[in-house]
Amino acid sequence: MLRAAHLVKTFRGPDATPVPVIQGVSLQVEAGECVVVAGASGSGKSTLLNLIGLLEDPDEGEIWLAGRRLTPASRREKSRARGRAIGYVFQSFLLLSSLTAIENVMLSARYIGSERAGARRKALALLEQFGVAHRKDHYPPQLSGGEQQRVAYCRAVLNDPPLILADEPTGNLDDEHARVILEGLRDRARAGAAIVVVSHRPEPTRHADRVVHLTGGMLT
Amino acid sequence: MARLLRSYAFTIVGIAIGVAGLVALGAMAERIVRFIDGGDRFVLGQISVAGKGLGMGTGFTAGGLLSAAQLGEIAAVPGVAGVQAQVMLPIDTSRSQFLTLTQELVLGLDLTVPMPNKHYRELPVRTGRFLRAGERHRTVLGADFAAARALAVGQTLVLEGTDYTVVGVLERTLTAPDRFAIVSIDDARELFLAKEPLLGRLPIPRGDLNTGAAVGWQEGNDPDGVARHIAAQVTSVNVTIPSEISEVLRSSTAFFSALLFGIGALGLVIGGLTLSNTVAAAVFERIRDFGIKRALGATDLALGGEILREALVVSFAGSLLGVVLAAAIGLGVNLHVGARGQHLFLFSTRLVLGALGFSVILGGLAAAYATGRVIRLSPAEAIRRGA
Numbered sequence: 001m002l003r004a005a006h007l008v009k010t011f012r013g014p015d016a017t018p019v020p021v022i023q024g025v026s027l028q029v030e031a032g033e034c035v036v037v038a039g040a041s042g043s044g045k046s047t048l049l050n051l052i053g054l055l056e057d058p059d060e061g062e063i064w065l066a067g068r069r070l071t072p073a074s075r076r077e078k079s080r081a082r083g084r085a086i087g088y089v090f091q092s093f094l095l096l097s098s099l100t101a102i103e104n105v106m107l108s109a110r111y112i113g114s115e116r117a118g119a120r121r122k123a124l125a126l127l128e129q130f131g132v133a134h135r136k137d138h139y140p141p142q143l144s145g146g147e148q149q150r151v152a153y154c155r156a157v158l159n160d161p162p163l164i165l166a167d168e169p170t171g172n173l174d175d176e177h178a179r180v181i182l183e184g185l186r187d188r189a190r191a192g193a194a195i196v197v198v199s200h201r202p203e204p205t206r207h208a209d210r211v212v213h214l215t216g217g218m219l220t
Numbered sequence: 221m222a223r224l225l226r227s228y229a230f231t232i233v234g235i236a237i238g239v240a241g242l243v244a245l246g247a248m249a250e251r252i253v254r255f256i257d258g259g260d261r262f263v264l265g266q267i268s269v270a271g272k273g274l275g276m277g278t279g280f281t282a283g284g285l286l287s288a289a290q291l292g293e294i295a296a297v298p299g300v301a302g303v304q305a306q307v308m309l310p311i312d313t314s315r316s317q318f319l320t321l322t323q324e325l326v327l328g329l330d331l332t333v334p335m336p337n338k339h340y341r342e343l344p345v346r347t348g349r350f351l352r353a354g355e356r357h358r359t360v361l362g363a364d365f366a367a368a369r370a371l372a373v374g375q376t377l378v379l380e381g382t383d384y385t386v387v388g389v390l391e392r393t394l395t396a397p398d399r400f401a402i403v404s405i406d407d408a409r410e411l412f413l414a415k416e417p418l419l420g421r422l423p424i425p426r427g428d429l430n431t432g433a434a435v436g437w438q439e440g441n442d443p444d445g446v447a448r449h450i451a452a453q454v455t456s457v458n459v460t461i462p463s464e465i466s467e468v469l470r471s472s473t474a475f476f477s478a479l480l481f482g483i484g485a486l487g488l489v490i491g492g493l494t495l496s497n498t499v500a501a502a503v504f505e506r507i508r509d510f511g512i513k514r515a516l517g518a519t520d521l522a523l524g525g526e527i528l529r530e531a532l533v534v535s536f537a538g539s540l541l542g543v544v545l546a547a548a549i550g551l552g553v554n555l556h557v558g559a560r561g562q563h564l565f566l567f568s569t570r571l572v573l574g575a576l577g578f579s580v581i582l583g584g585l586a587a588a589y590a591t592g593r594v595i596r597l598s599p600a601e602a603i604r605r606g607a
Contacts, residue, residue, distance in 0.1 A: 056601065079514065079519040079520070080517065082515060088516075107513070110516075111513070
C-alpha cells in the first residue's frame with residue numbers, strides 16, 4: 001500500500017547550518033497492516049510522517065502509494081492524494097476552531113467533492129460510534145481533549161482512506177480515551193487500511209503488527 | 221455568512237475604520253470639487269456684463285451700473301439670445317467681499333426674461349415655489365441662507381427694514397446660490413438704494429439701477445465670440461469672456477484643487493494601507509487553518525478561491541460599515557454646522573461607489589497576495605507557522 005524508499009530530509013538551523021532529520025529511511029506498509037514507528041522525542045518521527053503523508057516534500061527519496069509514485073508529483077496530484085487516500089490524526093488534534101465538531105468532520109469530504117448530505121450522515125454515524133454525537137454542534141474550545149481527539153479521528157476516517165497516519169494520537173489523552181482511539185485504528189486495519197502510528201509511548205505498540213524504531217533519523 | 225462575519229468581526233472593524241477615513245476625506249474633497257465645478261459651470265453658461273467701473277461690493281459682477289439703454293444695445297448684438305438685468309448686493313455691507321469666498325447676497329432678477337444661463341435655466345426648488353414675474357416683497361432663499369436663519373416657506377425675512385415673505389427654498393446646490401436671497405429686480409433696486417444712499421440723491425432712473433446682466437447666446441454661436449462682439453459694439457461695459465473667466469476661476473481656486481488632490485491622495489494611502497494590511501493580516505492569521513485544509517486535500521485553486529471569496533465578503537462588509545460610519549459622522553457634523561449655513565461633507569454616489577469598489581478590489585488584491593504567499597507553503601510548514 002505504502003512504499004517509501006531512501007527518504008532524506010534536512011532542515012536549516014538558525015545559523016543556516018544543515019540539520020539532517022531523516023537520513024535514508026525506507027518503509028513499506030501493506031494494506032491491513034498496523035505499523036508503529038517508535039522513537040524518542042526529536043528522533044524525526046513527525047517529520048517522517050509528514051513526508052509519507054505528502055505534507056512535506058523530501059529532499060531525496062521516493063514515495064509510492066497504492067502502486068503510484070507521488071514523488072515527484074504536481075501540487076494538484078498531491079492534494080488529491082491527500083484528500084482521497086490519506087487520513088491524518090494529529091497529536092494536537094488540529095480542529096478548526098471556527099467550525100463545529102460535525103463541520104470539522106465533514107471538512108474531509110468537502111475537498112474531494114463528496115455529496116454533502118451523505119457526508120453528514122456518515123459524519124453523524126462516526127460521531128455516534130465514538131460517543132461524541134451529543135457534542136456535534138459544539139466548537140472545539142467547548143470540547144475536552146478526549147472529545148477533540150475523537151472528533152479528529154472521525155475526520156481522518158470519514159473518506160475511508162486506504163492509509164491512515166497518526167502522530168502521537170494518544171499523547172494528550174488519558175488511558176480510556178487512548179484505548180478508544182487505538183482500537184479504532186486497529187479496526188481500520190482489520191478493514192484493510194494501512195496504518196502508521198508514530199509514538200514515543202508504549203501503548204500503541206501493543207496494537208501494532210510491527211514496530212520499527214527511529215533513532216537519529218534512521219530506522220533501526 | 222453571519223458566522224463568517226462574526227469570525228472576522230475585528231478585521232471588519234479594522235477595515236471600516238480605514239474606509240471611514242478614506243470616505244470622510246473624500247467627502248470633504250467632493251464638497252470642494254462641487255463648489256468649484258458649480259462656479260465653473262455658472263461662468264461657462266452665460267456671458268456676464270456690467271457697466272464700466274469698479275462697482276466694489278456689488279457681488280460677482282465687477283463693474284459699474286449697467287443702464288437700460290446698454291441692455292438694449294447688448295440685446296441687439298448679433299448672436300445674443302437673451303439679456304436678463306440683475307442686481308446683486310451683499311447682505312452685510314460692513315464686511316469686504318474680499319474677506320469671504322461665500323458671502324451672502326441678495327440677487328434681484330428681471331423675471332420677465334427667461335434665465336439666459338445655459339447651465340442654470342432654472343434653480344431647483346426644494347420647498348415652496350420660485351418667484352413669479354411682477355411679485356413684490358417675496359423671496360426665494362438658498363438652502364444655507366435659509367438654514368442659517370432657520371427660515372422656511374411662509375416665514376418672513378427682513379431686508380433693510382422691509383418684510384419679505386419666503387415663498388420657496390432652493391435645493392442645496394453646494395455652490396453660490398446656496399447663500400442667495402432671490403427677489404424681484406424692482407425689490408432689489410429698492411434695497412440697492414437703501415444700501416447706497418448716495419444713489420438716491422442722484423438723478424438715476426430706476427431702470428438704470430442694474431449691477432449687471434446675464435447674457436445668453438444663440439445656438440451655434442461661440443460664446444467667447446459673442447462676448448467679444450458685445451465688448452466691441454456696446455460702449456462702456458465690462459464683459460467677461462466665458463472661457464477666460466473660467467480660466468481665472470480655475471487658477472484662483474488652484475490652491476483648493478491642490479488641497480483636495482492632497483486630501484484625496486492622503487485618503488487613498490491611509491485607507492488603502494489600512495485595508496490591505498488588515499486583510500493580509502487576517503489571511504496570515506489563519507495560516508494554520510489553511511495548512512489543515514491543505515492536509516485534508518484542498519488544492520491551490522480550491523483554497524485560493526475560498527480565501528479570496530472570504531476576503532471579498534469581509535472587505536465589502538468592512539467597506540460598507542466604513543461608509544455608514546463616515547456618513548453618520550459627516551451627516552452629524554453637517555447637521556451641527558448646518559445651523560450656521562455651512563456644509564462640510566458631500567457623500568456623492570460616485571464617492572460611495574468608488575470607495576466600495578476601491579476597497580473590494582484592494583481587499584481582493586491584498587488577499588490574493590497573502591494567498592499566494594500562504595499556498596506556496598507545504599501543509600506541514602503552514603501548520604507549524606500557525607501553531
